[in-house]
Amino acid sequence: MRQHWTRGALFVSSLFVLQACTTPEPPKKAAAPAPAPQAAASTAPAGAPTAEIEKYRAMIADGNPSDLYEMAGEELWKKAMGPKNATLEKCDLGLGPGVVKGVYAVLPKYFKDTNKVQDLESRIVTCMERLQGFDAKEIIAGNFGQGKRKDVEAVVAYVVANSKGSTINVSVKHPKEKEMYELGKKSFFYQAGPMDFSCASCHADPGKRIRLQDLPDLTQQKGAALGWGAWPAYRVSSGTFWTMQYRLNDCYRQQRFPEPIYISDDTIAVSMYMAVMANGGKMAAPGLKR
Amino acid sequence: MSDPMRVRATESGGVVDVKILMKHDMETGQRKDASGKAIPAWFISTVTAKVGAKDVFVGEFGPAVSKDPFLNFKYKGAKGDKVTVTWVDNKGGKRTDEATVS
Numbered sequence: 001m002r003q004h005w006t007r008g009a010l011f012v013s014s015l016f017v018l019q020a021c022t023t024p025e026p027p028k029k030a031a032a033p034a035p036a037p038q039a040a041a042s043t044a045p046a047g048a049p050t051a052e053i054e055k056y057r058a059m060i061a062d063g064n065p066s067d068l069y070e071m072a073g074e075e076l077w078k079k080a081m082g083p084k085n086a087t088l089e090k091c092d093l094g095l096g097p098g099v100v101k102g103v104y105a106v107l108p109k110y111f112k113d114t115n116k117v118q119d120l121e122s123r124i125v126t127c128m129e130r131l132q133g134f135d136a137k138e139i140i141a142g143n144f145g146q147g148k149r150k151d152v153e154a155v156v157a158y159v160v161a162n163s164k165g166s167t168i169n170v171s172v173k174h175p176k177e178k179e180m181y182e183l184g185k186k187s188f189f190y191q192a193g194p195m196d197f198s199c200a201s202c203h204a205d206p207g208k209r210i211r212l213q214d215l216p217d218l219t220q221q222k223g224a225a226l227g228w229g230a231w232p233a234y235r236v237s238s239g240t241f242w243t244m245q246y247r248l249n250d251c252y253r254q255q256r257f258p259e260p261i262y263i264s265d266d267t268i269a270v271s272m273y274m275a276v277m278a279n280g281g282k283m284a285a286p287g288l289k290r
Numbered sequence: 291m292s293d294p295m296r297v298r299a300t301e302s303g304g305v306v307d308v309k310i311l312m313k314h315d316m317e318t319g320q321r322k323d324a325s326g327k328a329i330p331a332w333f334i335s336t337v338t339a340k341v342g343a344k345d346v347f348v349g350e351f352g353p354a355v356s357k358d359p360f361l362n363f364k365y366k367g368a369k370g371d372k373v374t375v376t377w378v379d380n381k382g383g384k385r386t387d388e389a390t391v392s
Binding site: 060062063065067068071072239 | 293294309311313355357358360362383
């Protein structure tokens with residue numbers, strides 16, 4: 001297992017500084033509370049292991065490598081590519097063609113042109129297919145972090161970063177949206193597999209944690225806003241940017257379910273359920289996770 | 291491989307705070323691939339930050355530094371300085387990016 005030496009070292013040195021707070025000049029950096037979403041909702045007492053983790057998160061939040069993906073995504077958004085040699089700048093992500101600002105906060109939503117409820121990733125794939133002429137099937141059959149799907153992930157980082165601070169406002173007015181929400185809810189509580197697991201096994205109780213990670217209760221607005229609002233995120237343990245589809249794929253794996261098809265209806269439905277539960281919360285993504 | 295860096299530089303009270311995020315895999319040489327063969331070491335070996343012709347930061351990195359390294363340092367400077375950051379890796383790869391102090 002590779003250790004992330006620089007970040008670890010920063011953490012250790014900053015702790016030293018914290019202990020030496022009696023010196024006349026308090027350290028600026030360690031004292032400034034970063035707006036980490038985890039810290040805001042924490043009920044952990046000071047000195048608890050989870051509180052220490054939150055301190056660590058706040059410290060490393062400044063150098064979130066998601067920025068690098070965001071930069072690459074912005075370039076991809078504006079670059080003419082594919083068989084049709086077009087950019088993605090005319091792509092309608094839900095707030096009109098070309099609108100990126102704040103759009104992640106209203107997704108997933110129903111799109112008239114595809115007659116489907118789509119999340120950000122499936123919508124980007126639609127745009128890559130329709131505007132640029134790429135083969136959607138190839139992206140769906142591919143792997144995370146490889147080939148064209150890697151480009152989708154970078155564009156996700158770009159779009160999500162431009163929705164930071166927006167209020168989550170996902171609609172269930174359209175019958176298809178309502179249907180997707182209901183399917184997602186069913187899926188969320190669907191208990192199966194060799195371990196007889198469901199999403200709800202981990203994410204339907206307040207105050208639950210796995211090792212030192214707090215598990216958000218996604219059946220409550222507060223927990224859902226925290227969970228949904230912090231993803232997509234850069235995952236330090238794997239050194240890669242994880243989109244919601246990537247994260248869900250891993251949820252299914254952890255439950256020992258069959259691997260879900262990329263941007264399939266069920267993955268979008270579960271996203272829909274979480275997003276609707278999170279309505280009213282603030283987008284804090286791209287996040288930074290262990 | 292040489293993806294752009296993100297360089298941010300802000301001045302406050304005569305001190306410039308420079309934050310650099312580099313995109314690099316930083317392979318240690320200790321890891322093995324799926325077939326059991328060692329993945330060759332590939333990491334940033336030196337990082338240099340210049341303002342004009344003057345070095346304001348020179349660092350030697352090694353395989354113990356994390357993937358996608360983040361670097362934060364301060365120097366005495368002023369708004370409008372152009373900070374030029376260059377990294378060189380052990381395979382001779384190179385990347386230079388620039389930021390203006392705000």
